[in-house]
Amino acid sequence: MKRRSLLAAGAAALALATGGGFADGHEKTKVGFIYVGPIGDGGWTYQHDQGRLAVEAEYGDKVETIFQESVPEGADAERAITQMALQGADIIFTTSFGYMDQTNSVAAKFPDVKFEHATGFKREHPNVATYDARFYEGRAVIGTIAGHMTETNKIGYIASFPIPEVIQGINAAYLHAAKVNPDVEMVVTWVYTWFDPAKEADAARAMIGQGVDVIMQHTDSTAPQAAALEANNEGGRVFTFGQASDMASFAPAPRIASIIDDWSPYYIKRVGQVIAGTWEQGASWGGMPEGEVVIGEITEVVPAEVKAEAEAMIAAITDGTYHPFTGPINKQDGTPWLAEGEVADDGTLAGMSFYVEGITGEIPN
Amino acid sequence: MIALEKRPEPSRAWSFATPMLAVLLTMIAGGLMFAALGKNPVEAIRTIFWDPLFGEFAFYYRGQLLIKAGPLILIAIGLSIGFRAGIWNIGAEGQYIVGAICGAAVGLAFYPLESFIVFPLMVVFGALGGFLWAMIPGILRVKFNTNEILVSLLLVYVAEFLLASMALGTLRNPDGAGFPGSRNFRSYPAGFNEEIIAGTGMHWGVVAAFIAVIFTYVLFARHQMGFQIKLAGQAPRAARFGGVNPARLVLFCLGLSGALAGLAGLFEVSGPAGQISIDFNVGYGFTAIIVAFLGRLHPVGILLAGLLLALTYIGGEAAQSALGLPAAAIQAFQGMLLFFLLAVDVLTNYRVRLGKREAV
Numbered sequence: 217m218k219r220r221s222l223l224a225a226g227a228a229a230l231a232l233a234t235g236g237g238f239a240d241g242h243e244k245t246k247v248g249f250i251y252v253g254p255i256g257d258g259g260w261t262y263q264h265d266q267g268r269l270a271v272e273a274e275y276g277d278k279v280e281t282i283f284q285e286s287v288p289e290g291a292d293a294e295r296a297i298t299q300m301a302l303q304g305a306d307i308i309f310t311t312s313f314g315y316m317d318q319t320n321s322v323a324a325k326f327p328d329v330k331f332e333h334a335t336g337f338k339r340e341h342p343n344v345a346t347y348d349a350r351f352y353e354g355r356a357v358i359g360t361i362a363g364h365m366t367e368t369n370k371i372g373y374i375a376s377f378p379i380p381e382v383i384q385g386i387n388a389a390y391l392h393a394a395k396v397n398p399d400v401e402m403v404v405t406w407v408y409t410w411f412d413p414a415k416e417a418d419a420a421r422a423m424i425g426q427g428v429d430v431i432m433q434h435t436d437s438t439a440p441q442a443a444a445l446e447a448n449n450e451g452g453r454v455f456t457f458g459q460a461s462d463m464a465s466f467a468p469a470p471r472i473a474s475i476i477d478d479w480s481p482y483y484i485k486r487v488g489q490v491i492a493g494t495w496e497q498g499a500s501w502g503g504m505p506e507g508e509v510v511i512g513e514i515t516e517v518v519p520a521e522v523k524a525e526a527e528a529m530i531a532a533i534t535d536g537t538y539h540p541f542t543g544p545i546n547k548q549d550g551t552p553w554l555a556e557g558e559v560a561d562d563g564t565l566a567g568m569s570f571y572v573e574g575i576t577g578e579i580p581n
Numbered sequence: 582m583i584a585l586e587k588r589p590e591p592s593r594a595w596s597f598a599t600p601m602l603a604v605l606l607t608m609i610a611g612g613l614m615f616a617a618l619g620k621n622p623v624e625a626i627r628t629i630f631w632d633p634l635f636g637e638f639a640f641y642y643r644g645q646l647l648i649k650a651g652p653l654i655l656i657a658i659g660l661s662i663g664f665r666a667g668i669w670n671i672g673a674e675g676q677y678i679v680g681a682i683c684g685a686a687v688g689l690a691f692y693p694l695e696s697f698i699v700f701p702l703m704v705v706f707g708a709l710g711g712f713l714w715a716m717i718p719g720i721l722r723v724k725f726n727t728n729e730i731l732v733s734l735l736l737v738y739v740a741e742f743l744l745a746s747m748a749l750g751t752l753r754n755p756d757g758a759g760f761p762g763s764r765n766f767r768s769y770p771a772g773f774n775e776e777i778i779a780g781t782g783m784h785w786g787v788v789a790a791f792i793a794v795i796f797t798y799v800l801f802a803r804h805q806m807g808f809q810i811k812l813a814g815q816a817p818r819a820a821r822f823g824g825v826n827p828a829r830l831v832l833f834c835l836g837l838s839g840a841l842a843g844l845a846g847l848f849e850v851s852g853p854a855g856q857i858s859i860d861f862n863v864g865y866g867f868t869a870i871i872v873a874f875l876g877r878l879h880p881v882g883i884l885l886a887g888l889l890l891a892l893t894y895i896g897g898e899a900a901q902s903a904l905g906l907p908a909a910a911i912q913a914f915q916g917m918l919l920f921f922l923l924a925v926d927v928l929t930n931y932r933v934r935l936g937k938r939e940a941v
Contacts, residue, residue: 248902254907254908254909255907282902282903282905283901283902283905284898284901284902284908285901285907285908286908288860288863289858289860290854290858290860290861290863291648291849291853291854291855291863292863292898294853295645295895295898296898296902298641299638299641299898299899299902300902302638302641303638303902303903314858314860317765317767317855317856321767377761377859378749378761379760379761380760408745408859408860409860580745580746580749580750
């Protein structure tokens, strides 16, 4: 308790010393980013950093951006976030699920700083907002492509942590793969990391060894792509999808398409609101319609009719005529979840902790 | 011609001077690296070494320094005792994890009981968890003569899987909407490792680290066991003739270092980290090995080494966000510090001679 008041006193002293305005008297709006991986990961963190650069390009001299990369999701995160707030950041984006409690805890000590936490659900203070993207929309599209492309009928999924966001992706991918190929089987491997090239590559190789010929990933590095390329160079036929970032250097194969997270529209919007003084707490969940989830180039390796089918689905999701979770869908144990034509509500999706019917294996718990 | 001549005795003067020389050399080499990256080297070095201690926000960083150094010192002290006896516990990270799990499990079992007894019980079980985890390599070594380096190291990976399983299953927060991770001790005051003096970073783990430093100092300076440990490390045969029971010594050293690592884990999980989560451990158990050697296996040296390493972490992070230095540059900088420390160590054990090499 006292520590809080000490910090608050420190922040207040700064504000006093500079006569109000921004905490430390700078004229530019200072925008901070906390990254879970290195900016060169070629995936998740790379895309967030692209968003940061887009903010700089949009507002030029009006903003100054700072970032810290490879921040562990634990006690260290709280210090990193506090440090940024002390350095006078006006808004701080914390870009990984595991920063949730730390973001809220720091936000309590710096009521004048805005905090934006990616993929979380806790907004304990009026200066904390959350934002996420509907990655499952992209999963539905690449699931369709995967269902068509597999010959062994085994699709691999390198999963990070058993949290709703990841489970949504597995379910969406499986539902759409099974729709075009009822024989398809989903092989899920949990690696319990967001970014660990060695573990991700091991998982990919193990899957290829089991006969998987299409690999999806919910991890941030390009290591699974490299593992697939290696298998293909030895005469294999394995396909992958870019994750978070386009990963175009692995096109046209093994990477045959990608789900790109484009955070730029959201970051530009929110920073603009801070500059204008109109920022308010919110919970944003944009997807294809908002341009936050984008499917990267579908390469020529994919047959034209499959590509056309995928593009039709992108169009339908974008204009709102199709929702990837539309009934009838049963849960894994056979109990009905969505009736014919029924669409999943956001609340259920945000807390999704079950597989849909047809996926074998269990969610670890 | 430069020649090295072995000193009959390690130089006392140099053994004090070399750490400072190493820090100086690191500043120069690191400064060159920062300059090559296009940053002002003086500003970078100041941000890393000066600002956390005396800068504008030192009121915050000084406390963080203790929080970061506490577990490093506590674990390193335990390790140093074994290292002096030639017993190599490389798996402190695993003992740290298991200590945290055991202590946190006891605390969570009492939730939401508000009683003064909860936290002390957690401390006891934290130490016990680390102790028992270290007993596995200990007993295997005593009974089957297995290599404790390998066994303790491999048990780290087992502990990591145990941690994941606990965060996802047994200890998962029942009110956490299916997300992995236990309840947060911040919202359970009876089990929370609160700062003793608010704002100073001084929590019970830091106190325990200081107590361990004093205790170990006395052990080596005054106690029979301390003498046996040193003897076993320097002259194993003589030790056996001198009545040292090697099995007892192995169990003592591994058990003590395990218990201290377990304590560090418990204080971390109930305080700064707040909860059992999948990636709760951030490598303190491994970094502590460096701290132990940096401190020359001496309790006071370890205290200083732990604080120095914590400073490079805290200052390094500040430099990242304040100056836009990449994380890798900071890691390289920390690597340089260790490199130069080991490199200038040669001056402690050897004399540098200029001129012609004398015929032997």
